[in-house]
Amino acid sequence: MTEPSVLTASVRPGVPGHVALVLDGNRRWAAQRGLGVDEGHRYGIGKIPDVLQWCEEEEGVAMVTQWILSVRNLQRSPQELAGLYRSFTSLCERLAAAQRWRVRVIGDLELLPTPVAEAFEDVQRRTEQVEGMAANIAVAYDGRREIVSAARSLAQKYRDRWPEEPAEDLSWWEGEFASHLGTAGLADPDLVIRTSGEQRLSGYLTWQTAQSELYFCERLWPDFAREDLREALHSYASRQRRLGL
Structure with a gap:
């Protein structure tokens, strides 16, 4: 039987165990x-390891997920995408060489050029045994697309046979559905931070952020500083989480 997804990864009261970030503002910067x-x-992509280090040094943060490219972003000009892909390849090499964080990639790598997809696959492989903080990278990612993909996978699984568990038990189905998402096995985000002043999630972790706390930072991503992270964590600590109760 599939267990329901974990609501929180927190190991210390008042500290988000899983911090998810929307890296917005590179072009405006x-x-x-x-x-x-x-x-x-x-410059923006190069800041990712710095932010991972800051989060790592905040006792209690065990997982960080950073959204670096949406599916919609793939509609940008070939010239801009080429520059992005070079930055991605450099990022993967830095993360693999650091051997500091356990990297997992979330998204549709088949939408990326083969060398770029292979770079992301390589960093996952080279860090899978690292016993450090979990560092998830959402690339070529879209929340609705992820949900549709999970629904299709679930339908295919039970196309020829019905599960033995009672179909009326929606909590069972919730866990089963979550096991088909790209984030299967990961804790849901406790805190989502978006930079650049935009106050929306834009399809980021649509299923997983149902009970997440949201924090919107005015600063553009390349200017995001450790003080901004601390302000977000302080805001989180001041809130009373009810988790829908």
């Missing part, structure tokens, strides 16, 4: 400085 969009993406 570059435009404000008269730089090319490639430079904005390069």
Whole structure:
């Protein structure tokens, strides 16, 4: 029997066990400085290991998920995507070489050019035995697409046979459905941080964020600082989580 998804990864009261981030604002950051969009993406993607380190040093944070590319972003110009892909490849090599975090990739890698997809697969393979903080990367990701994919997978699984568990037990079905998501086995986010001042999730972890606390930071992602992370964590600690109760 599939267990329901874990609501929280917290190991210390007042501290989010799982922090999820929407990395927004690279292009605006570059435009404000008269730089090319490639430079904005390069600087923004290069900040990811720094943020992982900051989260790692906050006692109680056990998992971080960062959204670096949506499926909609794939509609951008070939030139911009080429620059992004170079930054992604560099990021994968840095994370693999660090041997500090256990990397898991969430998203449709088949939508990426083969060398880029292989870079993400390689970093997963090279860090799967690392006993450090879990570092998830959401790339070519879309929450609705993930849910539709999970529903199709579940339908295929039970196409020819009905489960022995009672169909009326929706809690069982919830856990079974979650086991077909890209985040299967991972705790749901306790806290979601989005930079750049935009106050929406844009399809980020649509299923998983049902009970997450949200924090919107005005700063553009390349300018995101350790103080901003601490403010988000302080905001989280000041809230009384009810988890829908």
